[in-house]
Every structure is written in structure tokens, then in C-alpha cells.
Amino acid sequence: MIGKTFSHYKILEKLGEGGMGVVYLAEDSKLERKVAIKFLPRHFATHSDEWERFKIEAKAAAALNHPNIATIHAIEEVNDEIFIVMEYIDGQELKEKISKGPITIEESIKIAIQITEGLNAAHEKDIVHRDIKSSNIMITEKGKVKIMDFGLAKIRGGVQLTKEQSALGTAAYMSPEQARGEPTDHGADIWAFG
Missing domain, CATH: 1.10.510.10 (Transferase(Phosphotransferase) domain 1)
Structure with a gap:
């Protein structure tokens, strides 16, 4: 995954992994900033209930605009990869x-x-x-x-x-x-x- 580009996001390094996906540091070439990208594991994409959970996560979190909550920038689907683009917190x-x-x-x-x-x-x-x-x-x-x-x-x-x-x-x-x-x-x- 490292070095690959999805849309205008170039994957730089793996940050972590959780129950709902793997998170990478990426470079947003359009806005020239670092972002965190959470990819839905491929097996989740074949299960509609998991996909629904992922979409609800993105929508719920994106609705939250608060300085103490990580910002969600977008939800994307590119080349059979589904991911959430989030604020990168250093x-x-x-x-x-x-x-x-x-x-x-x-x-x-x-x-x-x-x-x-x-x-x-x-x-x-x-x-x-x-x-x-x-x-x-x-x-x-x-x-x-x-x-x-x-x-x-x-x-x-x-x-x-x-x-x-x-x-x-x-x-x-x-x-x-x-x-x-x-x-x-x-x-x-x-x-x-x-």
C-alpha cells in the first residue's frame, strides 16, 4: 500500500489498525497537506452490514465539527478501495x-x-x-x-x-x-x- 496513490492521496506510511480498518498517513496533492486515511478491509466491502457501518461512521463523524474531535474530510471509493479521509493529528x-x-x-x-x-x-x-x-x-x-x-x-x-x-x-x-x-x-x- 505504501507509495500507492488513490485519487489525489499518496500513501506514505501505516499509522495503525483497528476493528474498522487500517489507517495510513497520506499526502493530499490537491490541498498540499497530510491526511490520515482509514481503509475498510476488503472483506467488509462484501458484507453490506459492515459497509453500512462504515458509511454511518463517516457520516456521523463528519457531522461533528468541534476542536476536540478529529475532522472527517471525505469518504471515497477508488479502484475497489473504500476509505475515509481524516484530519492527520501529529x-x-x-x-x-x-x-x-x-x-x-x-x-x-x-x-x-x-x-x-x-x-x-x-x-x-x-x-x-x-x-x-x-x-x-x-x-x-x-x-x-x-x-x-x-x-x-x-x-x-x-x-x-x-x-x-x-x-x-x-x-x-x-x-x-x-x-x-x-x-x-x-x-x-x-x-x-x-
Whole structure:
């Protein structure tokens, strides 16, 4: 994948991999900026329910315009590859930052406030993240917090994104109702955060 070009996005390096796809750093030749691109695994494209989840993720996240939420620029389909073009955030995961040693109470409070502001913006639009965890929180060198990966996002009152009785998310952060595969609301994000 490295070195390939899709539309006007040249793939530079792999950044990571999650339940809903592989993320690469790319160069947007039209706007001359770096972006992050999340590719849907090929096997998902053959399953309409997975494709629907991917589209809903992109639409839900794109509707969120907040300084503490990673911006979605586009959803594309090129040469049988389906991907989301996102803001590239140069920083480190909160998980990585914490693993390097303790952070001050003041810094913890600043981070927590920014996470709650981002979550509040999502919840005001009836969007539930459903996978809040330290590896989905990026922190820039200047201390700006960005919530990443709305891959399990659910629009409250909207389309059911999971099969009946299935649980999506990261077990250690799941609310009890989420772990049981029951319907969730913004309380699941608060549980995971708190």
C-alpha cells in the first residue's frame, strides 16, 4: 500500500489498525497537506452490514465539527478501495503518554475537560462513540486533545449498527449494558471515560 496513490492521496506510511480498518498517513496533492486515511478491509466491502457501518461512521463523524474531535474530510471509493479521509493529528495517544510516566493533576484536568467538551458536542448531536479509551484520544505537542475513531459510533435513535445481542467496543471500557449487547446511549461514553 505504501507509495500507492488513490485519487489525489499518496500513501506514505501505516499509522495503525483497528476493528474498522487500517489507517495510513497520506499526502493530499490537491490541498498540499497530510491526511490520515482509514481503509475498510476488503472483506467488509462484501458484507453490506459492515459497509453500512462504515458509511454511518463517516457520516456521523463528519457531522461533528468541534476542536476536540478529529475532522472527517471525505469518504471515497477508488479502484475497489473504500476509505475515509481524516484530519492527520501529529501527536501521541493518551495511552502512550501515560505509559511514559505520571502526568500532573493540572495536565490531567486539562485533558479531561477537553475530552468532556468533545463528547458533549457528539452527544448534543445524539452521537455515541461507544469505544472511548486512552488509545482513541490523541494529544498534540501543544496539549490539544482530539477524540479519534468513531468506528463504533451510533446515532441515537437511528439505524441499529450491530447484530442483535452483539457487543461492540473494548471490554475493559464497556458499560454493563454495552457488554450485554443491549442498546446504549451517551451513558456508555460517560462510563468508559469515568
